[in-house]
Amino acid sequence: MTDILMPALSPTMEEGTLTKWHIKAGDVVSAGQVIAEIETDKATMEVEAVDEGEVLEILVPEGTENVKVNTLIARLAGEDGPAISKTEPAATSTTESATPATTTTASDAGGETEKTDDTAVGPKVELKDPEIPADAKLVKTTIRDALRDAMAEEMRRDDRVFLIGEEVAQYQGAYKVSRELLQEFGDQRVVDTPITEHGFAGLGVGAAMAGLKPIVEFMTFNFAMQAIDHIINSAAKTLYMSGGQIRAPIVFRGPNGAASRVGAQHSQDYSAWYAQIPGLKVIAPYDA
Known part of the structure; x- marks a missing residue:
């Protein structure tokens, strides 16, 4: 059995409002699935x-206010809990070339055999990424923590990388x-800015041209509209327009x-738009 506790979503959070459940008793959830919204x-x-x-x-x-951090809010059945009903659709990966699994059984009359279709369970397909070493240890994590860990890894490897x-x-x-990140790298490499995307995006582009490697965070990518001239006409095009003399990493x-x-105005998806700009590379999780 797994206890689900009220999470601390910030270092200073002591309580919050459980605004919405995305699950109910009897549902089957998988790791990484959104289960609730907390305000x-x-x-x-x-x-x-x-x-x-x-x-x-x-x-x-849902709707309960002032829920203290670490309060028990739900329970999942673990390995020792109730078995998942076989009538539930199985969450499996399939390919077009996969063939239905069959089971051969002997009939009572004359020993003839019959085949029963086992596609309801679905074929077991083992997915492998050729870029991941065979002996690599994989761990479950959230997209949020994966992003943090990736930034920390690059900041440890290269002292020119900073976050703004x-x-x-x-x-x-x-x-x-x-x-x-602030505690590990200090306020010279993790930098709070005023609310001016046009300003700090420009600072980041200038720092990149000078040889640093900035990570510029927009609170949401909708606010990149305020900095779009720096992104498109400076960061993306400088390498080409300078004949390869000035890079902007x-x-x-x-x-x-x-x-x-x-x-x-906070709900737009600009990924396809930015992907049309020469010099920019757009990366997004395919399933998060």
Whole structure:
């Protein structure tokens, strides 16, 4: 059995409002699946399951305010819990070339055999990434923590890498992506900025041209509109327009697309748009 506790979504969070459940008792969840929305004094954030299993019970109803951090809010059945019903559709990966599995059984009359279709369970297909070493140890994590770990890895490897943006330092990131980076790397490499995307994006582009490797965080990518001239006409085109003499190694990052309880001007997806610009490379998780 797995206990689901009220998470601390910021270093200073003591309680929050459980605004919405995305699951109910009897549902089967997988690791990384969004199971709830929790409102803090800063924002409404989605909470993901860290384990898989069947939801045994919801202990805190949605809409409950002032739920203390580490309060037990739900339970999942673990390995020793109830078995998942076989009538539930199996979440399996398939390929077009996969053939239906069959089971051969002897009939009672004359020993003739019959084949029963086992496609309801689905073929077991082992997916492998050729770029991952065979002996690599894989761990389950959230997209938020994976982004943080990737930035920390690059900042440890290269002291020219730094992070700049709104609330990335003292507040640990508006969505906690930069959690604990300030403590490890200091305020010279994790830099809080005023609310001026045009300003700090320009600073980042200039720093990149001067030989540094900035990570510029937009609180959401909608706000990249304020800095679009720096992104398109400076960062993306400088290498070409300078004949290869001036490079701009820079990353612009932030959440993108629609979210819960935000306005229309905060709900746009610019990934396809930016992908049309020569000099820019757009990367997004395919399933998060």
